[in-house]
Amino acid sequence: MNEEIKNKIIALRNEIQDGNLDPYRVSEMLVELTSLFANANEEVIDASLEYNRKLLVISEDSESVAKAKLKAETTEEWRRKRQAENLKEWCVEMIRSLKYFIKSKIEELK
Secondary structure, three states: OOHHHHHHHHHHHHHHHHOOOOHHHHHHHHHHHHHHHHHHHHHHHHHHHHHHHHHHHHHHHOOOHHHHHHHHOOOHHHHHHHHHHHHHHHHHHHHHHHHHHHHHHHHHHO
């Protein structure tokens, strides 16, 4: 995964965990997370493609698909794929949380 993207996502996660967010900052974070989500999607696609290629190579030398899959899940390609999927899921959950935060602030103002 692109370390810059990963670091930005982690920095936003840390900022959310620290709390004390104002609605203006939350809206900025939503825009940034949406952009990072698109980057994370691209990374998942690229990492999945690499993993599937590795799985194909391993499966040619394995007795069964199940054994090939187990072997493939010990590779760096699988690790990269899982990391990309996890970061994408973080983005989704943070976007949901921030949207809920904004909705609750709007309700407070009513």
